[in-house]
Amino acid sequence: DQQVxxxxxxxxxxxxxxSILNCDYTNSMFDYFLWYKKYPxxxxxxxxxxxxxxxxxxxxxxxxxxxxxxxHLSLHIVPSQPGDSAVYFCAASARGxxxxxxxxxxxxxxxxxx
Amino acid sequence: xxxxxxxxxxxxxxxxxxxxxxxxxxxxxxxMYWYRxxxxxxxxxxxYSQIVNDFQKGDIAEGYSVSREKKESFPLxxxxxxxxxxxxxxxxxxxxxxxxGELFFGEGSRLTVL
Numbered sequence: 424d425q426q427v428x429x430x431x432x433x434x435x436x437x438x439x440x441x442s443i444l445n446c447d448y449t450n451s452m453f454d455y456f457l458w459y460k461k462y463p464x465x466x467x468x469x470x471x472x473x474x475x476x477x478x479x480x481x482x483x484x485x486x487x488x489x490x491x492x493x494x495h496l497s498l499h500i501v502p503s504q505p506g507d508s509a510v511y512f513c514a515a516s517a518r519g520x521x522x523x524x525x526x527x528x529x530x531x532x533x534x535x536x537x
Numbered sequence: 538x539x540x541x542x543x544x545x546x547x548x549x550x551x552x553x554x555x556x557x558x559x560x561x562x563x564x565x566x567x568x569m570y571w572y573r574x575x576x577x578x579x580x581x582x583x584x585y586s587q588i589v590n591d592f593q594k595g596d597i598a599e600g601y602s603v604s605r606e607k608k609e610s611f612p613l614x615x616x617x618x619x620x621x622x623x624x625x626x627x628x629x630x631x632x633x634x635x636x637x638g639e640l641f642f643g644e645g646s647r648l649t650v651l
Contacts (some may be wrong), residue, residue: 429579432577457639464625464644464645464647465644465645466541466543466627466629466642466643466644466645467580467627467640467642468642469639469640469641472639512579512580524582524585525582525640527572527579527580527581528579529577529578529579530579
């Protein structure tokens with residue numbers, strides 16, 4: 424059963440506009456959330472994270488918003504750039520549980536066109 | 538540079554053969570993981586190890602085996618019992634002291650069964 428869901432397999436955005444990637448989770452024990460970015464034939468790289476004690480975390484062009492009541496988080500990229508084209512994975516963990524045990528969503532392919 | 542090295546990058550195997558994927562890290566991380574990625578499936582955990590000489594099954598361990606004889610190394614053997622082994626395999630590691638949830642990934646190994 425998928426505990427972390429990314430319901431949009433793909434997203435296409437024009438360069439300079441905002442990209443919004445969404446993620447839902449079902450396990451109320453999750454208290455730490457991460458976004459990873461992955462290019463083809465490479466391993467994912469960590470992008471940004473948020474703890475459940477916050478509702479927003481910002482790092483440059485990337486902002487993650489967390490809505491605990493809705494069990495929903497989103498990644499905003501502003502402005503989007505062609506180099507942002509990649510697969511984005513949402514991941515979650517319960518930090519009382521197995522060390523580093525992350526649950527991943529299926530990913531969203533973001534395409535940023537000029 | 539510190540990082541995770543996976544080899545080989547590409548591997549072809551005939552049905553019925555076992556194959557071992559190498560994963561080495563020089564990050565001095567305690568925990569190591571193997572994930573499998575299939576198109577549209579996200580990342581699924583095969584095995585993980587929190588400490589030398591100890592490892593646990595993940596969500597899809599059937600048909601796989603691992604060993605953790607050294608802190609730096611966590612090889613994965615795909616056995617002939619794995620019914621659908623063609624996939625992209627990712628090794629990762631994390632700091633063992635407390636769970637930030639952040640994983641560091643290798644560049645992956647693509648296994649194709651002919």
